[in-house]
Amino acid sequence: METDGNNINSPLITRGSSSRGDEWGTIFVVYALISLQLLLAVSFGTNAVFNSRILHFQLHTTPGLIVCIISFVLWLVVQCPLLAFSNHYPWNFLLFTLWSVLFAFTIGLSCSYFEDNGATILETVILMSVVTVTLTVYALCGAIGDFDFSLCLPCFLATFLVICLYVAMQVCFNFLIHYNIFYFNVSMLRE
Numbered sequence: 001m002e003t004d005g006n007n008i009n010s011p012l013i014t015r016g017s018s019s020r021g022d023e024w025g026t027i028f029v030v031y032a033l034i035s036l037q038l039l040l041a042v043s044f045g046t047n048a049v050f051n052s053r054i055l056h057f058q059l060h061t062t063p064g065l066i067v068c069i070i071s072f073v074l075w076l077v078v079q080c081p082l083l084a085f086s087n088h089y090p091w092n093f094l095l096f097t098l099w100s101v102l103f104a105f106t107i108g109l110s111c112s113y114f115e116d117n118g119a120t121i122l123e124t125v126i127l128m129s130v131v132t133v134t135l136t137v138y139a140l141c142g143a144i145g146d147f148d149f150s151l152c153l154p155c156f157l158a159t160f161l162v163i164c165l166y167v168a169m170q171v172c173f174n175f176l177i178h179y180n181i182f183y184f185n186v187s188m189l190r191e
Contacts, residue, residue, distance in 0.1 A: 024143035031136035038129040044108025058112040075102035134158040
């Protein structure tokens with residue numbers, strides 16, 4: 001992989017000639033990475049909230065607190081070499097993967113520290129995952145079929161899916177006692 005200054009010459013990223021497919025491809029890659037990070041956070045959070053052994057380990061033992069602090073500090077520290085090696089192909093990929101796993105692990109551990117509100121955090125991350133997966137699928141469809149990126153349709157679709165999933169969660173699992181989190185999730189879609 002050749003580099004010239006701060007720019008990376010990659011066969012995946014074409015510079016100079018910008019077409020609609022390139023823009024859609026970039027949007028798809030960004031949304032796909034965010035979706036994978038949030039889905040990984042949901043999996044860690046689900047295990048932390050619903051596994052009683054993990055809850056006991058995190059809440060009632062000193063090593064559990066140490067693991068939480070170390071994972072949070074590592075998550076922050078990995079960002080520095082990630083910025084330094086942003087243009088060096090194998091290292092930036094490995095550091096970004098490590099950062100994503102530490103991010104998901106930190107979110108999962110934070111869910112376990114709030115016994116009553118851990119499910120609230122988990123539900124919010126699940127609903128954010130629905131939004132990002134919806135935008136990822138929309139960007140993929142835009143990359144395949146050539147159409148303009150208008151936020152009206154994907155935001156409407158994401159809002160509809162969030163409302164449907166939220167109602168299903170309330171009926172099936174009764175995650176929340178208060179319904180204020182619903183307004184938070186809907187307002188999150190506006191931004």
